[in-house]
């Protein structure tokens with residue numbers, strides 16, 4: 173899922189300070205052509221690299237910013253005629269993501285606020301936000317982070333699931349350091365340990381009940397050993 177991160181309603185004009193007694197509140201939503209084009213090109217490039225489709229999500233039946241978004245995305249699509257393209261309203265996408273998630277295989281392009289919501293929903297569908305590595309890619313600077321919070325309630329207990337942190341490091345090698353082979357080694361190590369049925373406590377329920385539960389550090393050590401092999 174490729175989410176625009178520096179535009180939209182998060183960054184529009186807003187009323188700062190206390191709102192008690194106000195007659196209204198507002199958050200303006202603005203997108204520039206440059207912002208949309210940049211994230212659209214990133215998404216199309218990723219889809220081309222993966223030889224997959226791109227699904228563009230929007231709310232163009234209501235929002236001017238979404239109609240504008242679609243115009244720029246569809247202009248960009250002309251340079252990527254080899255990438256299968258479809259677009260979907262965000263409310264329908266929320267429904268489809270639960271009902272038939274496989275149709276989103278490939279790359280999903282989405283604006284900031286809508287993406288905030290749908291990426292968490294996608295985390296729920298795959299079983300945990302803890303399985304969501306993420307990278308924030310800028311033209312000059314980038315950083316990576318796990319998409320979940322810092323889980324202070326389980327700090328120091330050696331039970332947290334390190335998947336998204338390790339995956340974020342793989343994204344760092346790939347996207348920030350331009351070392352795709354090393355990134356692939358990390359993914360391979362991670363998938364290898366999962367494929368052997370090892371998980372951490374957070375994931376150890378439901379369909380995972382029969383799997384082998386290990387601590388955070390044991391899981392990390394096994395991934396490291398697998399990478400070194």
Ligand SMILES: CC(C)[C@H](C(=O)O)[C@@H](O)C(=O)O
Pocket residue numbers: 288319
């Ligand atoms: C903490 C919050 C502002 C943030 C966001 O909405 O971007 C978070 O939900 C996320 O997705 O990383």
